[in-house]
Amino acid sequence: MRYAMAIDTKKCVGCSDCVVACQTENNVPIGYCRDWVVEVTAGKYPNLEIELRSERCNHCDNSPCVRCCPTGASHYEEGGIVTVNHYECIGCNACIESCPYDARYSHPDGYVDKCTFCIHRVEKGQNPACVSVCPTNCMYFGDLDDPLSEVSQVMKNRKWKVLAPEAGTNPNVYYLI
Amino acid sequence: MKEELLVSGRQNLNIDPVLHIWHWQIPLYLFLGGLAAGVLFFAALYTIQGKEKQYPTAVKIAPIIAPFALVFGLLALFLDLKHQLYFWQLYTTVRLDSPMSWGAWTLMAITPLSFIWSAVYIKEIFPNWDWKFSFLNTFEAWCRKNIKIFAWIIIILAIILGVYTGILLSAFNARPLWNTSILGPLFLVSGLSTGAASIMWISKDSAERRVFSKIDLILIGIELFFIVHLLMGFMASSKVQIEAAELFLGGEFTVPFWIFVIGLGLVVPAILESLELMGKHIPINIPAILIIVGGLIFRFIMVEAGQVTRYLY
Numbered sequence: 001m002r003y004a005m006a007i008d009t010k011k012c013v014g015c016s017d018c019v020v021a022c023q024t025e026n027n028v029p030i031g032y033c034r035d036w037v038v039e040v041t042a043g044k045y046p047n048l049e050i051e052l053r054s055e056r057c058n059h060c061d062n063s064p065c066v067r068c069c070p071t072g073a074s075h076y077e078e079g080g081i082v083t084v085n086h087y088e089c090i091g092c093n094a095c096i097e098s099c100p101y102d103a104r105y106s107h108p109d110g111y112v113d114k115c116t117f118c119i120h121r122v123e124k125g126q127n128p129a130c131v132s133v134c135p136t137n138c139m140y141f142g143d144l145d146d147p148l149s150e151v152s153q154v155m156k157n158r159k160w161k162v163l164a165p166e167a168g169t170n171p172n173v174y175y176l177i
Numbered sequence: 178m179k180e181e182l183l184v185s186g187r188q189n190l191n192i193d194p195v196l197h198i199w200h201w202q203i204p205l206y207l208f209l210g211g212l213a214a215g216v217l218f219f220a221a222l223y224t225i226q227g228k229e230k231q232y233p234t235a236v237k238i239a240p241i242i243a244p245f246a247l248v249f250g251l252l253a254l255f256l257d258l259k260h261q262l263y264f265w266q267l268y269t270t271v272r273l274d275s276p277m278s279w280g281a282w283t284l285m286a287i288t289p290l291s292f293i294w295s296a297v298y299i300k301e302i303f304p305n306w307d308w309k310f311s312f313l314n315t316f317e318a319w320c321r322k323n324i325k326i327f328a329w330i331i332i333i334l335a336i337i338l339g340v341y342t343g344i345l346l347s348a349f350n351a352r353p354l355w356n357t358s359i360l361g362p363l364f365l366v367s368g369l370s371t372g373a374a375s376i377m378w379i380s381k382d383s384a385e386r387r388v389f390s391k392i393d394l395i396l397i398g399i400e401l402f403f404i405v406h407l408l409m410g411f412m413a414s415s416k417v418q419i420e421a422a423e424l425f426l427g428g429e430f431t432v433p434f435w436i437f438v439i440g441l442g443l444v445v446p447a448i449l450e451s452l453e454l455m456g457k458h459i460p461i462n463i464p465a466i467l468i469i470v471g472g473l474i475f476r477f478i479m480v481e482a483g484q485v486t487r488y489l490y
Contacts, residue, residue, distance in 0.1 A: 042180065092259075100487070100489065
């Protein structure tokens with residue numbers, strides 16, 4: 001089992017519904033976010049191109065945060081989901097320094113927090129909150145090891161990219177381009 | 178020309194707009210750890226070589242710095258933790274992948290040993306010292322008899338501690354400025370250099386001072402070589418690492434780096450020490466203080482600048 005997310009940058013309208021859904025579902029403290037929308041404008045006027053990306057923890061196969069964690073608080077769950085055990089986290093913030101995506105933050109309660117792919121929902125067979133609320137249905141979540149899953153299918157038929165592949169992390173959030 | 182304009186909705190505290198999650202505690206600890214490693218390294222080295230009489234300051238007096246440096250360093254590390262009540266979780270596991278884990282274990286071992294070492298020689302500093310309890314006298318005598326064994330353990334741990342202060346940073350591939358294996362040896366040499374400078378500063382024996390002046394000169398040479406190597410390596414590497422080097426070659430850290438670290442921290446003390454060795458009279462505390470302060474500023478700049486470098490935006 002290998003959980004992954006594919007996000008269609010051509011369908012995303014940048015409404016930030018995923019951000020609000022995540023904050024509500026996961027009780028994210030005010031002023032923080034576990035996922036966020038990035039708008040990249042490239043080119044030279046008048047030939048401009050906009051890409052909208054809903055970004056979050058990439059749940060990398062080779063996670064530097066898990067490697068750098070001195071207590072084992074950051075760890076892989078079944079299916080490759082990377083989570084932080086709050087009761088083992090000492091708040092040294094080494095994982096924040098180690099993340100090329102800056103996807104983690106120091107929770108006001110002291111421990112380090114980040115996207116969990118809504119593991120509490122996934123375990124019940126539901127989609128992560130961001131995926132389930134997306135009004136354009138531009139996000140796909142599922143098991144990459146299952147060739148028939150929606151995420152496998154959509155990645156087979158489309159061109160995709162990952163963020164900062166040169167960082168060597170083997171991320172599991174894919175952007176359809 | 179292709180231009181890119183990026184707008185991000187993320188505004189997490191200490192993460193955006195520029196990562197600044199580690200503050201003064203970490204560079205201060207890296208400095209104190211390196212200093213303790215340097216002082217203990219020389220004490221152990223000359224004990225193993227049986228040169229206690231030749232270098233009394235290095236073996237008996239200067240190591241008193243180490244327990245203070247380590248305790249204040251550990252205190253700084255503790256202050257840096259955001260989930261402090263859970264700090265003991267560090268000592269429930271050994272994770273070889275994580276430099277911070279084996280660094281924590283190294284500190285756990287070397288800190289009590291530094292106390293024992295200072296206790297063995299405390300009567301050299303305070304001649305009227307009295308342990309009050311006879312078992313402490315027995316313990317001191319036993320330690321003194323086995324001091325060579327202690328020295329072997331300490332010299333190994335001191336090298337690990339010195340290297341660890343650099344590897345702690347170099348393990349983070351997300352920060353291109355830190356992500357180079359030369360940082361371990363560089364921080365070790367810098368730590369040894371601040372240790373040698375402290376011994377030179379404290380020593381009242383002119384022959385011992387000359388020796389440590391020479392050692393320091395060699396260490397400064399190696400350090401300069403490593404720094405040139407570091408920048409050359411970055412310039413020949415990927416885009417993110419070229420940008421990291423440019424922080425010091427025209428970017429925002431150019432002035433503090435070249436003036437305080439290279440100039441006042443390495444080149445000026447090297448010139449002063451050379452003049453001293455050639456027979457000119459130079460107050461020894463000037464190069465010593467310059468080296469120690471230079472080492473401290475070097476770590477502050479490396480930690481600050483490293484957090485500016487990144488892969489994405």
